Amino acid sequence: MSKPPKIKRRQFLAGAAAAGPAIALAASGTRAVAQTSSVPPVPPDESQAPTTTEPIHGKAGSDFMVDVIKSLDIEYVASVAASTFRGLHESFLNYGQNTKPEFITALHEDVAVGIAHGYAKVAKKPMIAMVHGTVGLQHCAMSIYNAYADRVPIIILSGNIANSVTRMPNVEWNHSALDQNAMVRDFTKWDDQPASLQAFSDSMLRAYTLATTVPMAPVLITADADLQEDAIPDGMEARLSIPRLRARAQPMGDSGAVREAAKLLVEAEYPVIYCNRYGRTEKAPALLIELAELLNAAVVDPHMRMNFPNRHKFNHSMRRELALAAADVILALEPIELWGLTNTVADVDLRPNRAMRRNPNLKIIHIGSEALMMKSNYGDVQRFASVELSIPGDAEATMPSLIEAVRAELSPVRRASNEVRGLMLAEQSAGLMDAARREAAFAWDASPISSARLSMELWDQIKTDDWMMPTETQLMSDWPYRLWDITKPYQTMGGSGAQGVGYNTPAAIGAALANKPHGRLTIAIAGDGDFNMAPASAIWTAAHHQIPMLIIVRNNRAFHQEVMYVQNMAVRRNRDPANCFIGTTIREPNIDHAQIARGYGLYAEGPIENPNELGPAIRRALAVVRRGEPALLDVIAQPR
């Protein structure tokens, strides 16, 4: 007996919706004509509509999609449930048994992508963020932009109902588009909307390969809903194939140019290494230490990655301008703002361009992947800078050959003179820690609590743990970098990339997810503006999935950068600066973040205003985290 012909699920739904109440009266036993292609040529009429759909025997299209995704060894898919990918959702859970990838439930697409952003920076591989067609993709556009500007790989999956005939009236039309990928195309590395299962397979492999090849960035695949939901037509599965994911090398700088760079560095009187988005893997800091010690060169690190230990004798980040001003050669590794190394635009009337105080004989060597991917619309390109030697390629991948070339260039005489410079550099950096301690003592007992006090109350209780801090620190005056001992190659991961506010909490959750199997203690410090810009519901995901982490809301009750901006504008115009708090502060009522957190299922305390109460509160919260749960502290803090 032959199997009954299969009705396409979405085709049936379209017919059912068109038939309305009459559906119940439709002739029973009448079946639609089986379709062999994924897209029906004409809509079924109501006389063809069955009363029930036939169960799919064998594989659905989305089952095969899960096979493809499993071949990529992806651990997690963060997502907000939605109809345009319901086929894939079900396949992940039942066909894929909710492992590799495991479903991470988010309550907002911006959070799902933010989690994937933070996860990739720690795990050093991408996870999936799966977002609803149109509206979900719109929700997470900012987070995608952050990840793009941060050169972080994310596999974004979305759904769409391409065939207008199979869309139910009303909502499904709103959640479908001709080319939804267009809205984020300016800040994804590649996107596709494959029209068949084989095309999906090819595209996913291409997407993964592109996302994880420097320059890394998010990629987007929109999976057609019919393709997901329909059964794989008889005989087709045997013809489907999944390309094999193969090992890939990252782009290295040209060997001749690298030798030239080595000569310049070895001959320099005062070389400085400026490393921004340099550290791509956990091998990066050790390589940079090797180069810096070989050259006896100062290192300046703006902390966009874990690049270099903060207490290393050659780390001159806290005397950045002095180091850069003295340099006769700067080696800029993935620098982002190359022009800004020697110039600035003053934030004063008329915004004058100013050359910074630099050595007149300064030569700049640039090794970076910026030139390998650039798009026109957004300002991610930064201002053009002409440098003596530009070497396109991944800085970390180029580092071993650069070290080898430097070693080959170093004569015994040069090595000896460099060691003298090394002694001087060590002497210059020796006082930085004591100076920071002296600075930290100011406002030590103040309420609101100073950023230095907050940093040290926390450090005192985590310093013997295997800890990791996934959040930005510049808005708290970089105190952790000034006073902590940051040595391990995973202990920090830099910031958002595009300064899209709302990055820190979701990214920290993603980082904590990646830290969890290693047993690392994740401690996140997020400003209140940032915390509230991301949907606060992000923390529910941490509670739901038992992702251990301490979140400290550093609460200055304002979008404080904007307080300063409005004040600055008013004073420039000789108007009342006292109005700078209107529209910038987050008061009246004050937000009770602890109560919010408890509502989302976290242990929480706060608001904590007395600095003497902070240490005990951290101790209690860390006890919760150490037994595997998230906790939150709301700390009333000084503005910066």
Next chain:
Amino acid sequence: MKHVLLAFLLAATPSVAFAQNAETENAENGKRIFENFGCAGCHGYEGQGSRDGARLNPAPSIEVMLLQLRQPRDLMPRYQESLISNRDAADLHAYLASFPPAPDPKTIRLLTEN
């Protein structure tokens, strides 16, 4: 150049002499200005300074403070006398001078043991 500017400012503003009279300084008014005008935003509520603003503890001399208000270096906007009069500046200075001194970091366990 700094001293030339300072001399010019002092010469051009006779009220500075009045402002420097400690008996007439009003630190409460200085506090109001410091907090309402957003000074604490960059300099901190106890003048501890930050990445965005210089430390004001201990307070600079009133001449230096006035010079910075009228002819600021770096990114601080210029406060004209119509916004902060020399009298108000003196009050502001009195408030800066009231900030508690920082404790010796050697007496703070979290700074010595870490």
